[in-house]
Amino acid sequence: MRGYYRHTKIVATVGPATESEQKLSQIINLGVDVIRLNMAHGTGEWVQSLVARIRSVSSQLQRQVAVMMDVKGPEIRTGPVPEAIELNIGDEFEFYTETPTPGVTGVIVNYPGLPGDVAVGSTVLVDSGLLRLEVLSKDETHVLCRVLTPGKLGSRRHINLPGVDVNLPSLTEKDERDIRAGVAAGIDFYALSFVRRSDDILVLRALLDSLGSRARIVAKIEDQSGLRNLEAIVKVTDAVMVARGDLGIEIDYHVLPLVQRRIVDNCLAEGKPVIIATHLLESMISAPMPTRAEISDVSNAVRERADAVMLSGETTTGLYPLECVEVLKNIVKSTEPVEVRGMNDAIKLTEPKSKMLRSAAVLAQELGQSGIVVFTRSGFLAYTLGALRPIGVPIYAFTDDEALFRQLLLPWGVEPFLMPFSDDPEETIQNALKYLKRRSWCDRGTWLVVITNALAHGKVIDSLQLRQIE
Incomplete structure (x- = not known):
């Protein structure tokens, strides 16, 4: 028998730092199992070119990897602004869907349903939660807010509405174009963003079936709606991703580890693979070594018995993408052999x-x-x-x-x-x-x-x- 055998898989996102033939060869040789393509920053043409390059490099190395397309999904975003808007505590600020209110500072949003979805007194989070606003009033096309935390609002910032079940489609027109390109390129997994209910998975499944694709679906749990419907989602999907970026904005930060554990346990009970993602080695985007907290975080994911751990910005634009993969391998190698728990006895085996x-x-x-x-x-x-x-x-x-x-x-x-x-x-x-x-x-x-x-x-x-x- 060979020496140490790694059970926990590694997913790495490719981008400018890793998409060259040389870098792909290096990260595949290091032991990455799945390569993720983030369609928030990609096009169908990019997908087809990159998948062909990955397959070519894999064949040369005689080591295959799976390719996962992370479908962008529906997002609520602010529109462009000529220059960043300075927001101070107590300022009134407006989100509008058609025309601005004269004399009121504001920005257009890409989601016409925003006024109907929010309630007076609810919270609007902008730019990964860095800006927090409270809804004061609204009409059919305007939402007037008061600034609770100060900061600068730039162009096209992401908006989160904690606890709100937004009335957005599960797939946008861009998503469908990207998926069609992915099917033509031979994508192995599709990660669906902002999964809120089991029907979202079924919509993607129907599209893949119609295109003749046998790819498997990974449900990204990113908001409170997804958590409320977690059990139903896990039953119909092929795998789950704990997408801790948006999820950590949508819920109280101090319960995120408990929610992560709940998702992992639910997947173990249903026998579905689960990926822990986002900020595992965030500091290594610009530093050659991880923080002690990051080391503990990755080790905890391994001890929770997640199927895979995932790198995002660390390997797309980071300065040390190869070192990040090596760090994950080393943490996994140190953690797995000391696992003392028995097998997964929560899984329901009927046949x-x-x-x-x-x-x-x-x-x-x-x-x-x-x-x-x-x-x-x-x-x-x-x-x-x-x-x-x-x-x-x-x-x-x-x-x-x-x-x-x-x-x-x-x-x-x-x-x-x-x-x-x-x-x-x-x-x-x-x-x-x-x-x-x-x-x-x-x-x-x-x-x-x-x-x-x-x-x-x-x-x-x-x-x-x-x-x-x-």
Whole structure:
């Protein structure tokens, strides 16, 4: 068996600091599992060019990565201003949707429904919550506010309405254009921003189905509506992202760690992968080393048993993108081996085959220095085994489906391999075991737990086998 095996996956966002062929080669070589494309700053043409570059570099390195498109989603933003507006405590300030009120300082917003969604006395947050305003009055096209925290308001700043279920579509026209470009490029995952209800996921699913895409969907939980409907969202999505940027603005800051834990626990119970995102190593955008608090934050995400940790600005515009990936790897490597909790017993396993997977995980753990081998065309076996969280047990997932192969790069503990399957199950098993030995994943004499089909008197049955590397 190889030395340390990393179970927690790493997602890195690419941008100016990392999108060159050289930088992509370096971050892929360092061990990034999923590359994220942030469509808040991207176009369809950029997606197609970049995905082609990622695939080319991966082929050269003989190490594949999955690609995730982060769909921008609907946002409420202020319009352009000639120069930043100075706001002082107590100032009156207006948001308007058509024409300004004469003599009142204000800015236009891109959402006509704003006056109908806010209530007098409610709070409007602008620019990541740096500016806080209270609603004094409103009419059909104007919202008059009083400034509660001072600052400067620049152009096109993001607006948050804590606790308000805004009447925005789940996908904008730009989102649909981007998704179509992503399907043409072969995107593996779509992260949907500002998911408020399960129907938002179903809308995206219907679009992907209509385009013939089998990509998986990641629901980004970013506001109070998403939290209120969390259980229903987790049931219909393929994975979840704890998007702590907007989420941390929408809720009281001191409960964010508790909310993060709640989302992770809910995903563990449903067997859905969960990604912890935003500000993991924010200081490393401009500093070569993380803060002690950031180290603890990443370690906590690993100990909570998240499937993946994600870098955003750190690897898009940061000065130390490669160092950030290395830091994540080092924290994960120090944290995972001291995990003492048992497997995930919150997951609901109803099918006999699912319960067989739990037995396989227990057996592999008790064998020690073992692993589990599965053969899959749907991903069910590998995703379920990852959700069980067998500590210290690699999950070797073999598939003959290239699209699924990349989708298996996200779940915890799963190492996928692309390999043709034989009509003879025994030949397929032997090919897999030889591959693991040839590529130094397992040493001679290693005992592995194998989940496979077997023929018994002409019938195909599910089987759990013990095999030793020869």
